[in-house]
Amino acid sequence: MTVTRNHEKTAAPKAPFAWAAPAVLVWAVGYGAVRVYWAVAGAPSFPPIGSDLIGFTGWAAVLLCAAGAVAALLLRAADGWRWPLAIAAWAVSAALVAACPILLLDAVGLLIPGLGLPFHLGAFLSRAGCFAGAALLAAAALSYQRRWRGDCPPCSRTGATGRTDDGSRAAGTPWWAWWGAYLAVAGCLVRLLAQVAVGWTDNPLNGGPSMLVFEVGFLLAGVVLPLALVHSWGRSFPRWVPLLAGHRVPRWLPLGPGYAIAGGLIVYFGVGMVQLAIETATGTWDPGDGSLPLAFFWVAMPAYWVWGGGLGAAALAYHRATRPPCRACGR
Numbered sequence: 001m002t003v004t005r006n007h008e009k010t011a012a013p014k015a016p017f018a019w020a021a022p023a024v025l026v027w028a029v030g031y032g033a034v035r036v037y038w039a040v041a042g043a044p045s046f047p048p049i050g051s052d053l054i055g056f057t058g059w060a061a062v063l064l065c066a067a068g069a070v071a072a073l074l075l076r077a078a079d080g081w082r083w084p085l086a087i088a089a090w091a092v093s094a095a096l097v098a099a100c101p102i103l104l105l106d107a108v109g110l111l112i113p114g115l116g117l118p119f120h121l122g123a124f125l126s127r128a129g130c131f132a133g134a135a136l137l138a139a140a141a142l143s144y145q146r147r148w149r150g151d152c153p154p155c156s157r158t159g160a161t162g163r164t165d166d167g168s169r170a171a172g173t174p175w176w177a178w179w180g181a182y183l184a185v186a187g188c189l190v191r192l193l194a195q196v197a198v199g200w201t202d203n204p205l206n207g208g209p210s211m212l213v214f215e216v217g218f219l220l221a222g223v224v225l226p227l228a229l230v231h232s233w234g235r236s237f238p239r240w241v242p243l244l245a246g247h248r249v250p251r252w253l254p255l256g257p258g259y260a261i262a263g264g265l266i267v268y269f270g271v272g273m274v275q276l277a278i279e280t281a282t283g284t285w286d287p288g289d290g291s292l293p294l295a296f297f298w299v300a301m302p303a304y305w306v307w308g309g310g311l312g313a314a315a316l317a318y319h320r321a322t323r324p325p326c327r328a329c330g331r
Contacts, residue, residue: 016146020139024072027136031129032065046123048102053130054271056099061130064099067092068137075140081148089141096134097263100127101271104264112217114210152329172321173230180313181226187307188222194299198292221261222307228254229314235322251322258315265308269301276301 038044039058046052056064071089078085106124109117228234234254237244276297279285285294 017139017143020136020143021072021076024133024136024140025069027129027133028065028069028072031133032062032069034126034129035061035065044122046126047118047120048105052123052126053099054101056095061099064092064095065133068096068133071137072140075144078144078148086141086145089137089144093134093137093141096130096137097267098271100130100134101268103127103131104268107264108214112210112214114208115214152326173317177230177314177317180310180317181230182310184226184307184310184314185223187303187305187310188218190303191222191300191307194296194303198296221257221311225254225258225261226311226314229258229311229318234318251318255315255318255322258311258318262308262312262315265304266312269304269308273301273305 039062043051043057051057053061071085071092074085075089103124105117106119106127109115109119110124235249235251237247237249239245276285280294280298287294
């Protein structure tokens with residue numbers, strides 16, 4: 001019995017996503033081969049900008065795949081905590097995400113057909129492949145952090161997590177999550193006010209079922225979702241919901257859209273603001289059809305970005321407050 005107990009004490013639980021680093025290598029070989037072929041033979045022209053990726057095309061995309069593979073190898077081989085390695089891995093993952101911001105438009109066009117958004121299956125698959133590499137490398141970096149940081153490898157928790165009370169506020173929701181939620185709502189409303197200020201080129205109600213679905217989803221994602229992530233009714237169905245009153249809300253019902261929408265808005269409009277700043281400073285901004293002035297974009301795009309950042313903060317707090325106790329440490 002003594003030997004068994006000693007073994008149980010010394011056998012540390014494994015960090016999650018241990019499979020992620022090898023998966024990055026498989027991804028780098030597969031997706032990297034496509035990028036090498038396109039760099040040599042020439043890549044197809046994809047809508048809406050003529051390329052599948054932004055900033056990393058040709059051999060730059062190949063080098064980005066190689067950087068992901070090198071980072072995964074180093075993460076897997078490391079025998080201790082090295083913060084420059086963690087930062088480098090997260091930086092490569094962020095670069096992969098920044099290379100495929102148009103994936104947001106692809107997703108919207110795929111989920112709500114009929115909006116007139118350009119969609120090309122090849123471009124979508126390529127961007128999705130790039131994003132998959134970013135997600136796998138992020139999982140590998142997270143596994144590395146949890147293996148060497150925190151009190152518990154599986155969860156990295158160092159303290160207790162708040163839970164929901166029965167009042168109008170959610171217990172354990174930090175102040176920054178409340179600020180994030182209401183900033184997200186403010187960003188959504190500022191975007192709407194900017195459109196009102198310049199006028200509507202077309203009546204949204206005349207856009208057919210697809211436009212109606214989009215507008216309803218826009219308001220749900222900009223007003224209801226951020227508030228649900230910080231209020232108790234986002235964790236337990238309120239009394240007026242038939243059949244579900246009092247039942248716990250499945251945590252990924254608000255959390256999945258919260259993370260997905262926040263990430264899409266942050267990346268797409270973050271890259272867009274960088275491009276807008278460069279074009280404004282160099283005088284190369286293209287007004288397109290001329291229906292919207294430059295000032296509109298300088299209001300609308302930061303509003304979208306604030307919306308995404310606030311929603312991401314609220315989603316992170318919701319994630320921490322609703323995650324189940326760790327099976328290894330009980331926290």
